Amino acid sequence: MTGMNFILRVLATGLALWLCDLIFDSVEIFPTDDVLGYILSLAGVAVVFSLVSMVVKPIVTILSIPLLILTLGLFYLLINAFMLWLTTWLTSQDWLGDWGMTIDGGFWWYLWVALILAVLQALVGLVVPNGDRD
Template identity: 65%
Template sequence: MNLIARIVVTSLALWICDLIFDNLEIYGGDDALGRILVIVGVATIFSLVSMIVKPIVSLISLPLLILTLGLFYLLINALMLWITSWLTDQIGDWGLEVTGGFWWYLWIALILAVLQTVIGWVVPGDKRD
């Protein structure tokens, strides 16, 4: 159940980021249902990347996380967003695209993390994460 709540939170946060930023595009899906399924698919991939790759990268970069007092997490989140963009580009005719380069990944990752936190407070579920 925790994974489903995480995917719902990430879906909402990605959808809001898609509305806010011109440099972020979630493409695919011809109608409303298709669009929702694409957003949920991208959120699922982002959640899985964050669950599998992020702990490994965080462990490897532990000295940098300590040195920067946790600010390096922003760079790690931007990397997770880039990996998600790359993976969805490899899969097919739907996915996530960020144009404009590294700084946009960083900025979108910051807003996405804030939105996930705020939406996570509202969505019921296990709060032990």
């Protein structure tokens, strides 16, 4: 993955996360008091989510191949929800400062947000060029 492709994917993820923040009341990207802080926090969460998806997600996917086959791919939604939970956990640590993302409401909200986030990333990904299609 080239550097420009990574930046475009982070922008697409940031746009999808922003839309999820607008759609769901349980999703909060903070700080919300100033616009610049919100944009920087959104960019930071998008970078963390992209890095988690690049590093952790392939490992979890390979380890869960039997479950993916057994559920005909539906387990992939749980993997996406876990990546989202990991991102919220990483970005809401106290030692990182006052920025990050939270999802209130438990497991089912993570599933809903992961589903909507996957759909929005796919839609935004249609516009963003993929480095594999060169």
